[in-house]
Amino acid sequence: MRRFAGFLLVALSAFCFGIMPILARVAFASGAGTSTLLFLRFLLGGLAMLGLMKLKGLKFPGKRTMLLYAAMGALGYAGQSFSYFTALNYASASLVALILYVYPALVTMISVLFLRDRLYPKKIFALVLALGGCALIIGFDGSGDLRGMVLALLA
Numbered sequence: 001m002r003r004f005a006g007f008l009l010v011a012l013s014a015f016c017f018g019i020m021p022i023l024a025r026v027a028f029a030s031g032a033g034t035s036t037l038l039f040l041r042f043l044l045g046g047l048a049m050l051g052l053m054k055l056k057g058l059k060f061p062g063k064r065t066m067l068l069y070a071a072m073g074a075l076g077y078a079g080q081s082f083s084y085f086t087a088l089n090y091a092s093a094s095l096v097a098l099i100l101y102v103y104p105a106l107v108t109m110i111s112v113l114f115l116r117d118r119l120y121p122k123k124i125f126a127l128v129l130a131l132g133g134c135a136l137i138i139g140f141d142g143s144g145d146l147r148g149m150v151l152a153l154l155a
Contacts, residue, residue, distance in 0.1 A: 021093035091148025
């Protein structure tokens with residue numbers, strides 16, 4: 001039963017992440033700004049986490065750990081989210097999502113360059129397929145807003 005619940009939670013998470021850019025575009029069209037949208041997102045997420053902690057009887061971590069978590073969230077996840085939602089103002093939701101999720105290929109290339117990770121034929125083939133597919137979808141004609149693409153890469 002726990003395994004099935006885990007699968008359901010993964011499916012729910014995937015659904016929510018998939019619909020997020022569409023809902024963001026609707027919110028933007030209604031006049032909401034990126035900062036407002038992110039404030040509401042993090043407020044609701046924080047309240048949900050507090051509710052789960054209360055339900056499970058969990059206590060807050062120590063002050064030092066909380067400061068570390070807050071810094072990681074503010075610099076890392078909030079920065080990523082801001083770049084992602086701002087990119088949606090300049091490029092289509094599908095293009096922004098595609099660029100965002102090319103990160104495994106980017107991490108692989110960075111690890112080869114800086115960590116001296118080895119490239120094997122299977123990795124090279126996967127990189128060529130991933131990046132080639134992205135290039136085909138993005139296009140070579142120069143259409144699309146460069147600001148949106150750069151912000152999506154930063155996300």
